[in-house]
Amino acid sequence: xxxxxxxxxxxxxxxxxxxxxxxxxxxxxxxxxxxxxxxxxxxxxxxxxxxxxxxxxxxxxxxxxxxxxxxxxxxxxxxxxxxxxxxxxxxxxxxxxxxxxxxxxxxxxxxxxxxxxxxxxxxxxxxxxxxxxxxxxxxxxxxxxxxxxxxxxxxxxxxxxxxxxxxxxxxxxxxxxxxxxxxxxxxxxxxxxxxxxxxxxxxxxxxxxxxxxxxxxxxxxxxxxxxxxxxxxxxxxxxxxxxxxxxxxxxxx
Amino acid sequence: xxxxxxxxxxxxxxxxxxxxxxxxxxxxxxxxxxxxxxxxxxxxxxxxxxxxxxxxxxxxxxxxxxxxxxxxxxxxxxxxxxxxxxxxxxxxxxxxxxxxxxxxxxxxxxxxxxxxxxxxxxxxxxxxxxxxxxxxxxxxxxxxxxxxxxxxxxxxxxxxxxxxxxxxxxxxxxxxxxxxxxxxxxxxxxxxxxxxxxxxxxxxxxxxxxxxxxxxxxxxxxxxxxxxxxxxxxxxxxxxxxxxxxxxxxxxxxxxxxxxxxxxxxxxxxxxxxxxxxxxxxxxxxxxxxxxxxxxxxxxxxxxxxxxxxxxxxxxxxxxxxxxxxxx
Numbered sequence: 046x047x048x049x050x051x052x053x054x055x056x057x058x059x060x061x062x063x064x065x066x067x068x069x070x071x072x073x074x075x076x077x078x079x080x081x082x083x084x085x086x087x088x089x090x091x092x093x094x095x096x097x098x099x100x101x102x103x104x105x106x107x108x109x110x111x112x113x114x115x116x117x118x119x120x121x122x123x124x125x126x127x128x129x130x131x132x133x134x135x136x137x138x139x140x141x142x143x144x145x146x147x148x149x150x151x152x153x154x155x156x157x158x159x160x161x162x163x164x165x166x167x168x169x170x171x172x173x174x175x176x177x178x179x180x181x182x183x184x185x186x187x188x189x190x191x192x193x194x195x196x197x198x199x200x201x202x203x204x205x206x207x208x209x210x211x212x213x214x215x216x217x218x219x220x221x222x223x224x225x226x227x228x229x230x231x232x233x234x235x236x237x238x239x240x241x242x243x244x245x246x247x248x249x250x251x252x253x254x255x256x257x258x259x260x261x262x263x264x265x266x267x268x269x270x271x272x273x274x275x276x277x278x279x280x281x282x283x284x285x286x287x288x289x290x291x292x293x294x295x296x297x298x
Numbered sequence: 299x300x301x302x303x304x305x306x307x308x309x310x311x312x313x314x315x316x317x318x319x320x321x322x323x324x325x326x327x328x329x330x331x332x333x334x335x336x337x338x339x340x341x342x343x344x345x346x347x348x349x350x351x352x353x354x355x356x357x358x359x360x361x362x363x364x365x366x367x368x369x370x371x372x373x374x375x376x377x378x379x380x381x382x383x384x385x386x387x388x389x390x391x392x393x394x395x396x397x398x399x400x401x402x403x404x405x406x407x408x409x410x411x412x413x414x415x416x417x418x419x420x421x422x423x424x425x426x427x428x429x430x431x432x433x434x435x436x437x438x439x440x441x442x443x444x445x446x447x448x449x450x451x452x453x454x455x456x457x458x459x460x461x462x463x464x465x466x467x468x469x470x471x472x473x474x475x476x477x478x479x480x481x482x483x484x485x486x487x488x489x490x491x492x493x494x495x496x497x498x499x500x501x502x503x504x505x506x507x508x509x510x511x512x513x514x515x516x517x518x519x520x521x522x523x524x525x526x527x528x529x530x531x532x533x534x535x536x537x538x539x540x541x542x543x544x545x546x547x548x549x550x551x552x553x554x555x556x557x558x559x560x561x562x563x564x565x566x567x568x569x570x571x572x573x574x575x576x577x578x579x580x581x582x583x584x585x586x587x588x589x590x591x592x593x594x595x596x597x598x599x600x601x602x603x604x605x606x607x608x609x610x611x612x613x614x615x616x617x618x619x620x621x622x623x624x625x626x
Contacts, residue, residue: 296489
């Protein structure tokens with residue numbers, strides 16, 4: 046695999062992660078449990094969509110077919126998406142939404158600062174900017190997970206249920222392939238497997254503080270990162286997200 | 299400003315009828331001084347302000363819903379980001395308006411309960427649906443435009459915290475209005491379908507936007523006292539006229555038709571003649587019979603009830619932490 050192809054795949058994965066999670070988080074608009082959370086969720090979604098513009102912009106640039114980040118976001122079908130399955134799962138309650146946010150923020154908070162040292166200046170610049178936002182996201186989502194995990198009996202129960210539900214989707218973060226091998230070889234990315242210990246240490250520290258039990262079953266659902274098999278949920282996200290672009294092709298908005 | 303028909307508590311008194319405290323209070327207002335939360339104020343002033351600021355805050359919160367309706371369907375990443383930023387601003391406006399109301403001795407939770415039980419209102423405009431993407435443009439252009447028309451003078455309102463909140467809000471609202479107009483420009487210059495969306499949005503939003511200023515002065519019974527207290531600066535009709543005069547040339551520039559056959563420039567008065575909105579419809583919307591009243595309030599009730607365990611959980615955690623600190 047050529048480095049260029051690998052980098053295009055990588056940028057697509059990064060952009061799809063933030064696009065799909067940004068979509069999910071934005072579904073909360075106007076429905077959060079408290080006004081401060083409405084503001085924080087909108088802010089998080091806004092950062093994620095901003096990161097998407099950079100990553101998918103890079104993917105489009107490398108692809109060099111005259112496409113824009115919008116073309117990539119709005120004109121692909123399910124099989125071309127490369128986001129983690131974790132991020133396309135429905136929001137369910139606020140507890141599951143924040144638990145997922147934490148599990149992803151924790152990964153981003155470890156991954157992005159390494160990418161900021163990338164030998165590719167474009168990757169480094171995007172990661173540098175995004176890592177500042179993510180440092181704030183992870184602080185907030187970790188605090189909320191701790192607050193609700195170690196809160197009332199009801200909130201503890203809900204956070205444990207959220208963790209149990211999401212846990213089988215966490216392992217996909219480390220379902221690496223040739224893309225990761227080629228890019229780490231080229232000094233463009235740090236291989237995710239080398240960050241695995243650090244990631245699990247971080248989430249274990251926070252989840253323990255939240256008085257939650259980490260499920261023992263190591264089983265991991267896979268297929269989002271590779272594009273082989275998404276969940277049924279992604280298609281519905283795309284129906285909604287892409288509707289205007291699909292119904293009125295070629296329009297300027 | 300999203301306050302309509304705020305009932306003013308207290309009849310307009312003549313100087314002779316005022317107590318020495320009331321006279322002194324009125325002198326301060328007449329001299330352009332700001333009233334601060336710890337200052338003496340008539341009970342009617344306090345109550346009217348709570349209603350007005352509370353209604354404004356509620357409008358910001360409920361106002362997230364019609365725009366939130368399009369975030370997941372925004373047609374480009376940039377439009378999505380701009381809309382998210384705007385809705386986030388509005389939630390922020392709600393937050394500092396609630397804070398301003400709290401300085402008058404009412405809690406945010408009490409105000410929320412009053413909204414959810416229907417004792418307090420929010421602006422009638424948010425009981426109308428957003429049906430196509432151009433509605434998001436029309437909301438920014440017309441709804442935020444009408445809000446700014448009302449809020450700019452309120453920066454000079456007599457109550458300090460409210461005035462300061464308005465100064466902050468006005469800065470952000472003008473950005474909101476510009477982005478709305480920018481969407482309308484793209485639509486009006488776009489494909490036939492886009493033009494149709496733009497005209498359809500204008501047709502539906504025009505009269506509800508005119509209603510935002512409240513009933514005609516001749517039917518507006520609460521204005522006198524509020525104006526003496528500088529809680530209200532201009533009359534409803536003055537602001538409505540100003541809004542029409544500003545907006546009609548913008549619609550013409552877009553190539554859109556304002557849905558009013560009687561709209562005509564009146565050289566003599568230096569403004570447009572225009573049709574009044576259907577006030578019966580307005581009073582029905584205020585009574586709860588707008589197209590979206592039930593859905594909007596149910597959405598807020600659901601958010602509040604579904605979120606109870608979150609608020610309780612975080613409170614329980616905070617209490618554990620503070621008792622740990624106390625024990626150490």
